């Protein structure tokens with residue numbers, strides 16, 4: 001049976017592709033999911049793509065990834081990246097490797113986006129490449 005990759009997306013990412021394409025690109029989460037599924041097929045992996053505007057859902061899904069023995073989690077926590085000690089602790093609390101993903105490069109943006117509680121706990125971070133950030137993270141996860 002193919003290993004699973006959880007792809008978890010945080011608040012407002014359901015609006016992706018509709019506004020600020022100059023920052024986040026014009027792909028929607030569905031577009032990104034399709035791109036990941038195509039590549040995952042070649043890698044004998046399955047993609048479980050989810051989005052929530054609620055921090056607790058993301059925490060629950062991190063726990064679920066471990067309980068279901070997922071190979072890895074790709075996490076774009078959106079604005080929770082910069083505020084959530086709960087996500088930091090959930091990442092630290094599971095064995096499943098987590099890759100932090102961002103469409104933009106938060107370090108090149110407003111100061112309030114320079115903190116990453118997710119990055120402090122994650123295996124690594126891929127940021128600033130738009131939808132390709134997710135694909136690069138999938139390539140890394142495939143090699144775990």
Ligand SMILES: O=C(O)[C@]1(O)C=C(c2cccc(Sc3ccccc3)c2)[C@@H](O)[C@H](O)C1
Nearest residue numbers: 011012013015019020078079102103104113
């Ligand atoms: O670059 C990212 O992927 C990021 O995680 C994504 C974010 C994000 C995600 C969704 C929406 C918005 S702002 C927005 C709101 C409505 C329409 C388009 C964008 C920011 C930021 O909060 C983060 O600082 C950076």
